Amino acid sequence: EPEVTQTPSHQVTQMGQEVILRCVPISNHLYFYWYRQILGQKVEFLVSFYNNEISEKSEIFDDQFSVERPDGSNFTLKIRSTKLEDSAMYFCASASDSTYEQYFGPGTRLTVT
Amino acid sequence: AQSVTQLGSHVSVSEGALVLLRCNYSSSVPPYLFWYVQYPNQGLQLLLKYTTGATLVKGINGFEAEFKKSETSFHLTKPSAHMSDAAEYFCAVTLNSGTYKYIFGTGTRLKVLA
Numbered sequence: 438e439p440e441v442t443q444t445p446s447h448q449v450t451q452m453g454q455e456v457i458l459r460c461v462p463i464s465n466h467l468y469f470y471w472y473r474q475i476l477g478q479k480v481e482f483l484v485s486f487y488n489n490e491i492s493e494k495s496e497i498f499d500d501q502f503s504v505e506r507p508d509g510s511n512f513t514l515k516i517r518s519t520k521l522e523d524s525a526m527y528f529c530a531s532a533s534d535s536t537y538e539q540y541f542g543p544g545t546r547l548t549v550t
Numbered sequence: 551a552q553s554v555t556q557l558g559s560h561v562s563v564s565e566g567a568l569v570l571l572r573c574n575y576s577s578s579v580p581p582y583l584f585w586y587v588q589y590p591n592q593g594l595q596l597l598l599k600y601t602t603g604a605t606l607v608k609g610i611n612g613f614e615a616e617f618k619k620s621e622t623s624f625h626l627t628k629p630s631a632h633m634s635d636a637a638e639y640f641c642a643v644t645l646n647s648g649t650y651k652y653i654f655g656t657g658t659r660l661k662v663l664a
Contacts, residue, residue, distance in 0.1 A: 468650060479656040480594070480640060485649040493649040528593060530652075537582045537601060537650050543593040 439463045441542035443529050449548045450519055458514045458545045460529030468532040469512045470539060471504065473497070473525040480528065486512065519549045552577045554643050556655035564663045569613075569628040571658045573641035576622065581643040583624040584652070585615055588638045597639075600624060611635070636662045 442461045450456050462469055471483040484494045486504055494502075503515045512531075516523055526546050530539040557572040575581055585597040598609025605617040611634075615626045624641060641655040 470651065472652070472654075480642075480652075480654040482651045482653065485651050487649070493651060532650060537644055538584070538596060538599055539650075539652060540596075541586075541594040 439540075441529055441531055441540050443527075443542035443545050445545060446543065447546045447548070449550065452521060452549055453518050456516050456519055456547065458516075458527050458529075458547070460512045460514070460542055461510055462512055462529065462531030463533075463540055464510070465533060466531035466540070467534045468539075469504075469506065470530040470532075471514045472528045472530065472541075474528065474544075475522075475525045483514075483527075516547075519547075521549050523547060524549045552581065552643050552645065552653045554641050554653055554655035556639075556641055556658050558658055559656065560659050560661065562661040562663055563631045565633055566630050569626070569631045569635065569660065571626040571639050571641075571660065573615075573624045573626065573655060574622055575624065575641075575643045577643060577645065579645055580619070581645055583615075583617060584642040584644075585609065585613070585624075585626050586640045586642060588640065588657075590637075594640065597626070631660075631662045633662050633664065636660055 444459045469486040474480045484498045485492045501517045505513045526544045528544045529542040532539045553576045555574045583600045586594040600617045608614045613628045638659045640657045642652040644650045
């Protein structure tokens, strides 16, 4: 069964460093998403991506964040200068155009020290 | 704006007892509704979904949920709890338009007592 994959599973970085979180969505899907979950809190929407551009972003997704689909298979989330409060689990999700069901990856746990 | 409320951040039930996890939503248009389960240190797994049609939907692992428009609810139930059901459960809503982003509830941690 096709699945969404994410790498790395755990990333530790120092405050102010840039990180790139990688996702490989399901191959025939057209909608892509990033969510985050701060420890003990709910899952929050960050950004959606469709037709090679951002279709919606939340207030959390400020200028420090960017997304890319560089090669038609990977979907990346970049944080330019990490802050302590960026520590969270980041989930990638994808969906086809015919259902509203999003398939989630296993997540990347980002720890900013 | 859409929102999701899950009453009870922690629910404990005895093994074999009924599981009832509550979810209420707020939406100006008919939403699509989902329940996801998250086991410790794992990602989100879809339990079940409601889009259109039959309001009682059945999912994996014996769970089911009923969409009640008049009550704006989508409560999750399972007749008999099993130890392996211990996990965190999230209700989510999306609209049939726009980007289909999910709005999640705050989650309910289910504990199953032997």
